[in-house]
Structures are given as C-alpha cells and as structure tokens.
Amino acid sequence: MSRYEILSPEGLRTDGRRWNEIRRFSAKMATTTAADGSSYVEHGNTKVICSVNGPIEPRTANARNSERVTITVDVCFAAFSGTDRKKRGRGDKRVLEMQSALSRTFASTLLTALHPRSEVHVSLHILSQDGSILATCVNAATLALVDAGVPMTDYVTACTVASYTNPDESDEPLLDMNSAEEMDLPGITLATVGRSDRISLLQLETKVRLERLEGMLAVGLDGCGKIRQLLDEVVREHGNEMARMGAL
C-alpha cells in the first residue's frame, strides 16, 4: 500500500484534482535570442526549457540526408531536477530513448522534404521533474519549432494518462500523471497532431490490461486537444505581441 491514496473513493487525487483535470499549464515563447527558436513550459511542477537551431548545416556526417532534413534531439536532465541530486550521463539509456522518440515524433509532422541536406537541432533542458516529462518535452519542442519557423503541418501536443484500479477491480483513467502517480500506476504517454485524432506517439513503459487501453486513449486524446488549445493561445498571444512591437 502506498503512502497516499492515489485516488480517494470520493474521486480526488493526491493533489486535489479529479480524474479528468490537467495540472496548471503555462508556457512562453522566444525566451532567449541565442537560438533560432525557444520556449519555456511549466506543467504542474515539471519545467522544461527548449531551444531550436535550424535548419542549419549538418554538424556531423550522420545528420546529412539528401532527401530531407534530419532532426536531432538532445535531452538534458538538470542534476537538481529530481528528488535526489543526481547527474545523468550522456549515454543514459532512458535519455537516449527519449531523444529517439522525440526525433521520430517530429520527423512525421515537420515538412522535412523542404530542407534536404540540413539539420534541425532541438535541445531540451529539464529543470524540474514531476511526472509527464516526455509529454512536456513534446509540447515545449512544438512551441520552440514554431518560434524557429520550421515548417510543420500542425501542432504536436502530448499528455499522459494513468490507469487506476479501484478496489472493486474496475478501472479509472487519470489524466496527466504527476510523479507520485507515475510511480504507482501504469500509464501511457500520447501525442497527437493538430485537431485530428492522429496519434504520432504512443508510449507505454509498464504493463496494462488491454481492455483498459481504449478508455485511456479516449481520455488522452481529449487531453491532447485541450493542450493544443492552450498552445494555440500562447502562439497567438506571442504573434500579437510581435505585431505590436512592429516585428512583423
């Protein structure tokens, strides 16, 4: 038995949310001028900075493809981001996996054929971890790519869904896991493209019963739609701001 009730019989989670509520979400674009595009996303207590450079001359021969642009992703966990102070090395398997998942997700949404023989470099820094890290990285990268002006078809937005088992064995999907929930429950990370329900990323690292997946997906898709609206607001506000400043 865990220390908290993950979901009380009254339907409230450890932090006071109900099953279908996402945490506080705030985002900023163009946070630094040192990169072509940048963003900062706070999702609950998960905080991520993202900067994008590109399209640029490929830095390695590996990144040169005569057909399309190559997307390289660097993920860096700050040593102070977790509960314990811990440094993650470059070769950390979990980090490598995140990087490849992110680069594959964006490869399907960016119009990669427009910039052959070049590279788009996405660099993500995780400042604070509290669950749903991959999903927050996707959202941050989307904003930074928009800021950098890399051509893409639509927003890629992501969220997570956990599956809670009630004492009577029925299941309850919980939208947007925090770290306590991530620790105790099986859950998926899900990313969709734009308003469509097209899934571009679906990751499941634990075991979950197959019949529950459908319910989790339904809740996840809805959550992604909500995040898309939020990102859209941020982008529009940023656009208006720039217009007012006379940049456009």
Place this chain on the structure above:
Amino acid sequence: MTSFKRSFGDSCGSSELSSKVFLRSSKGKCTKIVRELYLRRDIPCSSKLCTRCLMDIKGDSYGRKKPFVLSSNAPVNGTIKVPHYIVPDTNVFLHCMDVLEHAAITDVIILQTVLDEVRARSLPLYNRLRALVASGEKRFYVFHNEFRSETYVRREPGETINDRNDRAVRRGVQWYHEHLKEVASDSGKSIAVVMVSNDKGNLDKGKREGVTCCNIKEYVSGMKSSDELLDMISTALENENAKIAKGDMLYPEYYSMSKMMTGVKAGTLHQGKFNISPYNFLEGSIHVPSFDRPLLILGRENINRSVHGDQVVVRVLPKDQWKHPSSKIIEEETMAKNDNPEVEQFEAIETEQERKALIDEAKVSQGAIGEGKPQPTARVVGVIKRNWRYYVGHLDRSSAPSVGGRSQRNVFLIPMDKKIPKIRLRTRQASELFGKRIVVSIDAWDRTSRYPSGHFVRSLGEVETKEAETEALLLEWDVQYRPFPRAVLDCLPKEGHEWRVPQDPEDPRLHQRTDYRGLLVCSIDPPGCQDIDDALHANRMPNGNYEVGVHIADVTHFVKPNTAMDDEASVRGTTVYLVDKRIDMLPPLLGTDLCSLKPCVERFAFSVIWEITESGDIVGTKFSKSMIKSREAFSYEQAQLRIDDKSRNDELTQGMRTLLMLSKKLRQKRMDAGALNLASPEVRIETESETSDPIDVKTKEMLETNSLVEEFMLLANISVAGKIYEAFSQTALLRRHGAPPAPNFEELQNQLRVTRGLTLHTDSSKALADSLDRCVDPSNPYFNTLVRILATRCMVSAEYFCSGTHGYPEFRHYGLASEIYTHFTSPIRRYADVVAHRQLAAAIGYEPLHPTLHSKAKLENVCGNINNRHRNAQMAGRASVEYHVGQALRGKVTEEEGYLMRIFSNGLVVFVPRFGVEGLIRVRDLAPVEPKSEFDAENYRLTVEGSTGSWSVGLFDRVVVKVMDDMEEHTGKRKIKMTLVSVEGQKLV
C-alpha cells in the same frame, strides 16, 4: 468527455494553488519533495438538506455520481440537544473506534486531515473507518477539507504539525457551521456541527473560537446506551490524559524500530511469530529461519509483554543460559491467583512463586545437560506487529469481591484461550458482567503494568449457555457468522427455489454444456448431508475399459467473480461445521438447493470423466461443464449395504461395485507410492432428537464406501491440478503439503526408541509409511493408532498457494504422495474450489478468466486468507466437539481406558480414545498431600511414591482413568476431568 483546467490567472495570488517544498536530510542525503495542491470550491458538504452543493457532485469516468449521505433528520441526544452532525478528531478514531462502530452513532463527518492522520498511525483502523464509510448505513462522510480553498490551512512558522492539524479540524468545523447556517436560511431547518475531541487544549481553543465542541465521554454520556458505550472508550485514552509518572518500570523497554530492523538485517536479532506453550504460560517459543529448532523464551521478563501470535524480534541469550523445554505444567491461574487488579505498585514482574517454578525448571535442565543439546533461549526486544484481536472470556470473580455500585473499577478478564494472559479491564458494569461471556479488546500493555489493559466490547450471554458458548467459539476463531447481508442475497437467482435447468437446448446457459442426464449418477455422503457437492458414476466401455465420472456442483455458474456474493464467500473462505450448527460460506439457497446435487433433480455440474483400465491405469481425462440428474443420494452406510446386497444387480449397483473395485486399486497404487495413512481421533456426538442436547459420544467408523468416495475425489483433484497448472503456470491455485523437517520427529523417534525399541524412518513419505506400519505392540492393539496420532502432530500443515510462488518440486503433497494437488471437489463449502473451478473453466475454454485471477498478488491474498480460515474452521470444529463432549458427560462418571501421550515431572497427559479427548492429570491431585514423584526424563518414566505404595508409568502405557465432567474455574469451560484408577493393571486407591 471534457477536461478542465485551472488557469494560472485565478490561481496566482489567490489561494487556489499551494506548492510546498521540503528539504529533508536522511543519512546526509538531501531529498526534495514538492507537492502541489489544487484547492477547489466544488467539494460538496453532503448534507441532504443542502441544495447549494448539488451542482458540485461530479461523476467518475463512468459518469457514476455519489449521492449525499448526511441525513436531514440529524440525531439529537442528551448532551447536544439540537440536531447535529459530529466531527471527531484523530484521537477519537484511534482510541474509540469501537464506540464509533456502535449503531447509536450516526451522521459523522470525517475530515481529510483526520483521515490522513489515522492512516499514518494505523492502517487497520483506517480500513475499518473506510469500511464504515463505504457501508453507508451509519451515514459517515469523508469531507476533503484539505482540498477546499475555504478550509485549507497553511502551516504557520513555528507551529507544530499537530497544532496545524488541530487548527485545520477547527477550521473545517467552522466552515460546516457557517455553511449549514446558510443552508438553514434556505430550508428553514438548522443543524449544528459538533467537534468531538479528547484533547483538552484543542477543546479549549475550539471554545474560544466559537466552535461547538465536547469530549467523547460527555458526548456519549448523553446517549441512551451510555454505560455500554462508556466502557468501550478505551483505557488507553484515560491514561493519556492523566499520565502519572510511575517510578518503577516492570518490563524492559522495546528497541526502536530502526534498531530492530538493522539488527534483523545484520543477523544479530531474529524476527518471528511468538507462540506460547499450551502447557506452560511462562514458556514461549519462536521459530526463526536461522535456527532449525525453535528458540525458547522463558519467564515474564523475557517474554516482555508479547502476546501469542505477535510478530516479535528477539535476541538470543548467551549459551550458558540455554535450556530444555519445560517438563512441567505451569498454569497461570495457580500462580497468579492473588493479584489485585486495583493495586499496581508493589508488584514485581515475576512473583516469588513463579520464580521458584522457573528455578526448579533450570535445575532439572542443568541435571540433564548430559543428554541431548539444550535449546537456545532468547528474549523479546521488540514487537513488530501486534496480532491483537477480540478476545472472549469471563471476569475473574476473585478480582473484585465486593459486588454492587456503578462506580468504575478494575477487574481481570480471563480469556478462554489459555495462551492469552489475563486482561485488566475498567468497567462500570462489573456486577452485571460476572458470570457472562464477554468480548474485550486489548488497548495497550505498558511497561509499568504486569497485565495488558483492555476495554469491554460486547456481552454474549451467560457462561455455559449454548448460544453464548457457540458465539464465543466462533468469535475466538474469527468465523464470520453474521447473516448474509442484503447485497449478497441480491446476487441470488431471481427464481429462488423455483430455479430449473433450462429445457430449451438453445438457451445460452446451455452453451458448451454436455448433457449427462442419461448417466446413472449417484452421490454418497455422510448421513443427513444437505450440501451435496459431488456425485459419481461408472460404466463399462465397449473396449473393456471403464468410464468413471466425478460430477461436482457447478457453483461458479451462480457465483460470478466480483459480485458481493463472491466477496463474501472469499472472506468466509470455508463453511464451518460445528456439532449442532453449520455456518455456510454460500447462502443456503445455493448451498442446499440450487447447487446441491440432490437426487432426482436436474442440476448443473462440472464433470471430470476418465477412461480407466481394468488394472486402474488412467487412459484419458475429459473436463466439461455439464448437466446431470442424480438417481440416488446414499449415506455411506446405505451405499455399503447396497453394494453388499447380493440380490441387487441393477445397473446403478453394478456401477457402484465397479467404483469400489477401481477405488481399491487406486488406493493400493497410492499407498505403493508412499501415501501416508494418518490418524486423528474423531468422534461423533449423539444428540437427543428433540432438544438436540448432547447425550453420548461415539467414535467415527470408516466404511469401504468412505474410501471409495475419497479415492475418486483425490483423483479428480489431482487431474484438475495438472490441467490448471498447464494452462496457468503462474497463477494456478494449488495445494501443497511440505515434507516435515527432520527435527520435528526427533522427540517421537527418541520416545519410540527408548520405550519400545522401535525406529521411525523419516527420509521419505514412503519410508515413514512403512515404518509406521511396523510400529506395533502386540500387548497394546491401540499402540499403532497412538503413534500415528503423534506422527500426525509432527507434520506441517498443508496449504493453498499460487503456483508462481514455488518451484515445481515444492508443489508435492507429502501426505498424499502426489506431485501436484488442488481442491476442486467441494465448491459449496470451500472457496479454494471455487477458484479452481473458474480456472478450470478458463483452461478448457468455457469462459475467459476474470482479471482478479490473473494477478499473482491477488491470488496470494486469497490463499493467505483461505489458509487461515481453513485452520480456524478446523479449530472451531474441534472446540465445538470439546464443548459438546463436556456437555454430554455432564453429571456422568465412567471408567475408561486411556494412554499416556506425554509425561511431565508433575503431571501426565492421558488420551482417551473413546471420547477422542486428552486430559491432564496432575501429580498433586492424586492424593490429598502431593505425593513425592521422580521423573526420569531419559526413559520417559514417572515414579510416584504415594501413601499406598509406589508405582511408575512410562510413555504410551495403558491406564484406566475415571472420567467425569468438571467446570474449569479459570476458563469457564466445562471439560472432562480425569483421575487415575489403575496403571498397567495395578489398582490405585
């Protein structure tokens, strides 16, 4: 489906969001814990009067909504004269849970702050509380005050966490007060909110802040059944408020939890379950993995406040203090008769008398050090987990001589279970409770107190009345005997007794069901059996082999997983058979009618059909859900007569003869493989037909037909076990019987060698079976049975387990000499069989397996529970027989033959086969003046020099005893009492 978001705007600055950062350092490491709280305004108050909160009811993902709980007709009592809800604080739940569970207390608001604290302090109490809330009958409601913006309280600098929580409780009460005032202006009906606490400081602050509050005693004293309720308030609470610094601590202090854990990890301390010897209340033992023999714990100081069943940590004492297990009987009532419950200060932990008894012990063991190794001894240094439950007993009359008056006083309760020490009780109803069976619970055992202190829970009725005794033994063995709740009965088929097997072949219930209604099936059971689980048939196949079928009641057709009925059955675990009563696992409609394979009625069954050759080899096995129609329900005797009756040659009788023939072959095979034939004394109580009062005791006899049924049931169980293991290698529910460890037999081997020159081989079950067969004493025909009884006691008990938790070699059933085994044949009375049925149904593709049966952890829980229930049911059954034997012999005096099972230096244990009971004869009871006796521990002989001459007895000797009934003063049980009449033909006067 919609999602909501709390936007940053309205949370920033306002109190919607609160984020906390703790930096905690343990072992020099820094850990950051960040918790977010989303404060909200949509948590309802749940009062049925309130219309404002109705909008705040939000559903779960299925759209299910919880209705409001708190009644619009709130209770009124003598202390609080207006309708009110109560809000207890944490210590009320921690110390007075029994009061809150009483039917008189309703409409309670549990604040989240309180709930979290209860959870942190005691998980069992938390679970009881949650169960109260879930049942809904008493209208308990959990209000999440920590998540509601108006009631959230921020911890102030310098404020302790307890003070902050108390403030949160008061804030919650205030909010309710204001909220209900608004509600009152809408509805015109006002309801007060009362904080109930025991903390004086909290009450004072509450009064200052204008919160209506009172302490639990004041509150309860205004109610109708106040005496009863006041006694339930635990003494621990009173001690807390009026803690007097007492000078002398009687018991050594416990180690801290972390010290114990590191010690256990390092191997310097040992953890295990504490057991008290049934013969000596000052001798405990504990089995730990690092020693092959149990560690002895001698004397009160070493036992250090542990109670039978607790999980304790012990430290092994130095080698020069190692001792032999006691060869003396020491009973608490003879030692501690004169203790006064009111006076505490002058007691030492061990009275002079007790110390003397122990020194005698030590001398004996010192003298005997030459032979055999002494056993390691240990001292309890801490308790990991108390295993306290409700205890049943009666008040010690001597502990409070002057009767009368309603003032509160201390009395002793003597538990029925001899292994439990006396419990000190504070009560106002002492004079009413004398001579009654009462239920108590232990609250605490302080270092300053010689005895644990407890509080009164319930009275069962006069000692020795049938109802009280039956209820007492059910409680003692934790048997669920309450009537089935409404929710369970709702799960029964709507047709009731009118339910019939559907005749339409297209009916979905007949899907994949084989029609065996044409077969000549019959059932053989004990006489008067109503819940018929199994039926059999056999016939000859054209190829010369036999087709044999075992048909088991299809309980799982009616009991579907995850229904209230299934939950109830899994909690009950087994049907409990008492002499005059049966406590069912399933509602009687199913157990004795719809599932029961009654004769001449069509019933659903789960069938196992084998093809067996003439020589008893199994050629093929087939499992299927089926329908059958039993032709006859025999008792064992009737079946035997029918088989023996040469004039009957109808097909059914022929089939039964075939079954008998095959069963003998199967049995022989099993015996050749090394199955054990063990004995346990079983008796049957004859009762008067009208009053059902017990009148006589008979030993049970075994007929050929008994073993016929047994053989095929074993075969069915083994076949099913193989099948479900094949299908679910990780989660099959099986039953295993471990090989007994060799040290268990040491004592018995030694006894046999010394007294009879016999050897017992225990290398394998086969060797044991063979050497048991050789244990015969021509002069004593009962000797072999006696040895078998003793050998049975050396065995470990069989257990249910989940196949993923053990390796295949450990699946072995030692007693039956089978590689794999499960229980399948009695689903009406055992829950294990219900699980096996579901797994088999899934294995043959009849229906998919329910998710709960996929989870190893869930199954392990189920196994743990049914193992426990199974053991308790057996114990309860035995206790019931014991009680009825006592009643049957009431007022009678007979002389019976008995055998010596065990010899102590001051007493003998005699086993009387006629009644299947053991009795203790003390040397001091042999003559008015205690005769001199000498105990030769090496040769197991006791020589007594009485006034009329000396005689000596050895182990297993035959004696004649006079048997009469006797009311045991200290347990209040009527038991049989024996006195020695003659030893080996030599008459004693």
